[in-house]
Amino acid sequence: MRLKGYRKEIFRAECNPSFESVHCFAHLDEDVGDVLPYLNAELGGDHFVKDPPSVTFKIHGRLITIHARKIAMNALKDEAEADKILNWLKGEINDAWDRRHEIVPLFENAPKPKLIEILKLLPKTNCQECALPTCMVFAARVTEGGKGADDCPPLSEENREKLREYLGNFRLDFWD
Numbered sequence: 001m002r003l004k005g006y007r008k009e010i011f012r013a014e015c016n017p018s019f020e021s022v023h024c025f026a027h028l029d030e031d032v033g034d035v036l037p038y039l040n041a042e043l044g045g046d047h048f049v050k051d052p053p054s055v056t057f058k059i060h061g062r063l064i065t066i067h068a069r070k071i072a073m074n075a076l077k078d079e080a081e082a083d084k085i086l087n088w089l090k091g092e093i094n095d096a097w098d099r100r101h102e103i104v105p106l107f108e109n110a111p112k113p114k115l116i117e118i119l120k121l122l123p124k125t126n127c128q129e130c131a132l133p134t135c136m137v138f139a140a141r142v143t144e145g146g147k148g149a150d151d152c153p154p155l156s157e158e159n160r161e162k163l164r165e166y167l168g169n170f171r172l173d174f175w176d
Contacts, residue, residue, distance in 0.1 A: 002093055003097075010024050011024075023076065024071075025072055026086050039096045054068075061075060061144065149161075
């Protein structure tokens with residue numbers, strides 16, 4: 001086990017305390033810097049920095065950055081969501097460390113699904129059956145992992161399967 005524990009700090013943005021979302025720092029008991037290239041390879045980070053080591057993920061509209069001794073998360077609903085994500089991350093960090101001999105470390109930004117490739121498969125009717133205003137917004141949410149092939153009711157079965165296949169090349173099924 002690489003990461004045994006952390007101390008959590010929940011706070012609201014000082015610039016606008018009326019925001020309903022909260023932010024979280026998790027101060028790690030152990031240095032996990034050497035795990036980050038493996039975690040980046042497994043989870044597909046949006047931004048990887050070698051020195052000092054950090055990897056940033058944009059997941060469901062939240063930015064999560066893991067540094068060697070700290071995790072920073074923004075736009076959380078509440079402390080319970082912070083706990084859920086931190087527990088998930090702790091498991092992912094430890095799993096990546098345990099399997100590091102099976103993983104090719106990635107020292108650059110991981111590939112992400114392309115919005116245009118997703119949009120090509122959508123009906124482009126802007127019907128709003130997915131509860132979003134346009135197919136473009138839906139495609140953007142898919143790139144972040146917030147929506148998937150089954151969330152577009154009018155999508156043809158052929159294109160639904162093509163979208164599932166395309167998205168299968170990327171890790172988008174995080175903690176939910």
